[in-house]
Amino acid sequence: MIAKGKAFVYGNNVDTDVIIPARHLNTSDPQELASHCMEDIDSNFVHKVAKGDMIVAGKNFGCGSSREHAPLAIKSSGISCVIAKTFARIFYRNAINIGLPILECEVAVEEIKADDKLEVDFKKGIIVNITQNKTYETQPFPPFIQKIIEADGLVNHVKQQLK
Amino acid sequence: MGMTMTQKIMAKHAGKEIVTAGELIEAELDLVLGNDITAPVALKEFEKMGAKNVFHKDKVALVPDHFTPNKDIKSAENCKILREFAVEQDITNYFEIGEMGIEHALLPEKGLVVPGDVVIGADSHTCTYGALGAFSTGIGSTDMAAGMATGKGWFRVPSALRFHLTGSLKPPVSGKDLILHIIGMIGVDGARYKSMEFTGEGIASLSMDDRFTIANMAIEAGAKNGIFPVDDKTLEYVKAHSTKEYTVYEPDEDAEYELTYELDLSQIPLTVSFPHLPDNTRSIDKVGEVEIDQVVIGSCTNGRIEDLRAAAKILKGKKVAKNMRLIVFPATQKIYLQAMKEGLIEIFIEAGGIVSTPTCGPCLGGHMGILAKGERAVATTNRNFVGRMGHPESEVYLASPAVAAASAIAGKIIGPDSV
Ligand code: SF4
Numbered sequence: 001m002i003a004k005g006k007a008f009v010y011g012n013n014v015d016t017d018v019i020i021p022a023r024h025l026n027t028s029d030p031q032e033l034a035s036h037c038m039e040d041i042d043s044n045f046v047h048k049v050a051k052g053d054m055i056v057a058g059k060n061f062g063c064g065s066s067r068e069h070a071p072l073a074i075k076s077s078g079i080s081c082v083i084a085k086t087f088a089r090i091f092y093r094n095a096i097n098i099g100l101p102i103l104e105c106e107v108a109v110e111e112i113k114a115d116d117k118l119e120v121d122f123k124k125g126i127i128v129n130i131t132q133n134k135t136y137e138t139q140p141f142p143p144f145i146q147k148i149i150e151a152d153g154l155v156n157h158v159k160q161q162l163k
Numbered sequence: 164m165g166m167t168m169t170q171k172i173m174a175k176h177a178g179k180e181i182v183t184a185g186e187l188i189e190a191e192l193d194l195v196l197g198n199d200i201t202a203p204v205a206l207k208e209f210e211k212m213g214a215k216n217v218f219h220k221d222k223v224a225l226v227p228d229h230f231t232p233n234k235d236i237k238s239a240e241n242c243k244i245l246r247e248f249a250v251e252q253d254i255t256n257y258f259e260i261g262e263m264g265i266e267h268a269l270l271p272e273k274g275l276v277v278p279g280d281v282v283i284g285a286d287s288h289t290c291t292y293g294a295l296g297a298f299s300t301g302i303g304s305t306d307m308a309a310g311m312a313t314g315k316g317w318f319r320v321p322s323a324l325r326f327h328l329t330g331s332l333k334p335p336v337s338g339k340d341l342i343l344h345i346i347g348m349i350g351v352d353g354a355r356y357k358s359m360e361f362t363g364e365g366i367a368s369l370s371m372d373d374r375f376t377i378a379n380m381a382i383e384a385g386a387k388n389g390i391f392p393v394d395d396k397t398l399e400y401v402k403a404h405s406t407k408e409y410t411v412y413e414p415d416e417d418a419e420y421e422l423t424y425e426l427d428l429s430q431i432p433l434t435v436s437f438p439h440l441p442d443n444t445r446s447i448d449k450v451g452e453v454e455i456d457q458v459v460i461g462s463c464t465n466g467r468i469e470d471l472r473a474a475a476k477i478l479k480g481k482k483v484a485k486n487m488r489l490i491v492f493p494a495t496q497k498i499y500l501q502a503m504k505e506g507l508i509e510i511f512i513e514a515g516g517i518v519s520t521p522t523c524g525p526c527l528g529g530h531m532g533i534l535a536k537g538e539r540a541v542a543t544t545n546r547n548f549v550g551r552m553g554h555p556e557s558e559v560y561l562a563s564p565a566v567a568a569a570s571a572i573a574g575k576i577i578g579p580d581s582v
Contacts, residue, residue, distance in 0.1 A: 013351055013352070013440060015546075015548045015549075017527075017546070017548040017549065017550055017551050018548065018549050018550065021528070021550050021555075022527040022528050022529055022551075023528055023529070023533075025200045025229075025230075025527075025529075026200075026230055026234075026235060026237035026238045026241065027237055028203055028204045028207070028241075040549050040550040040555040041549065059352055060351060060352040060355065060385060063351060063352065063385060064287065064546060064548060065286075065287050065527070065546075066201065066284075066285055066286055066287040066289075066301040066302060066303055067200065067201065067303075068201065068204055068285075068303040068304040068305060069200075069204070071303075072204075086352065086355065088352070088355065088385060089355060089356050089385065089387055090287055090301050090302060090303060093302060093303055093306060094302075094303035094304075094305065094306075097303055097305035097306060097309075098303075098305055142187060144187040144317065145187075148317075153305070154208075154305045154306065154308075154309050155208050155211045155212050155305060155308070155309075157309075158212045158214075158308075158309045158312055158313060159211070159212050159213050161313065162212060162213055162214060162312065162313070163213075
């Protein structure tokens, strides 16, 4: 799968409280969550984001609470993938489990600038910065996790098991 | 190469002799937890999975604690989803407000977690039960759904950092100061994907309530879990609260730790975390003049009886500063009642504070004490992220109950010796 879009660039330790503030957690409706996505860190995000766009961030993206509402809000806002130096553990699991593609790539994050046009092949882990004409390769997922992704998330993976 | 305590528990639950760091395993679960925010999402996924019944009606715990007593219509509907599911599935451990508490204080108190258990919870502070020598970790709603349906969960076996403790804390320094100090030392991602294993003779001097506070905040260093060895104090606690069978695991003598930190507990200072990350710590003498509007004492980190006693000791016979809002929320109904019997509630109210029914409420900026733009709070909770307790331009300072109580009296952040 290949996605194309522009980059939204953020720093280190973007926590789930700024991705989707708790005051909006009384709903789990993806569209409603998306309408508040990144609200406390970037109030322009929801107005500027277009389908296919990507979030690029530093270390420990998604730290803090276990709310699955965070990757859900990001996915429903139209973001096609998150590229970070590293991810916080629970966010990493949640993203895989709900089918939000994520990639860890330190060099790419250091070089990508806001609004750069990117093209990402998640299966192969290849990031192309069209604006800067640069290509980066990242680690593919371990086989066990690939199985979950191939099943299109944990729900279907378990569905197959329960049959 | 030997295994750490966490690895031994995981190996046993995965039906293996040995596991090594980095390995992916599937493990049997002893308990699956969810709350009023995460469980409604999980129940949708549960249905999508085609699951009909939970794997074991005694091994699922549902605790409506975040926006309860229902703060608005949407919260009420979420709780209703939980309640109806609990009734339909005949879930033993569903707790209505009269018998509830904040999940991570409630589950150990109800005896639902014992040493050697593997517990997952759709709440990041599920790591709290490591205080009991269990492997427990936070996961998301979809993981919760899969756990409820199959009784199993997938894990990557973590490597470990060892925190070797000697000596004993000098009161009024508490477990909260120790864990804030550690997070300040290693950073909010210092233990990312790893276990934090506590060892050493210093542990004997830590009360169970201190250990719960410390394990609770392992996630604030990015850890998968925090875990304490099982000693006489643990067993005394377990026997007083549970009839479940338990297993005591010990790390192998040649267990592999990525790093060992030596900490002399007598050297730990009163510690405060400044906005907007828990690792932004300062010892109390370096705090300077920070005026505050609100003090919050409670949460799954510091809402236990010892925490309330520590705060009451300082507030007794004193008044909070003019225009100060002091909010105390005991973590469970049992703790609330105990505090009442001991006269602690009276002390808080006479000092000019208010006491709330158990709820997560202000801790996550939900209700019962939201901050306005520019306001500052000292809280005994575990997170001080941007907007955590209200307006994105408000500030949260994390501290122990003793420091929080003293600060309420002074109207600024101050150590208990100064009031
Ligand atoms: S008290 Fe705070 S940290 Fe603890 S479970 Fe509730 S919201 Fe989470």
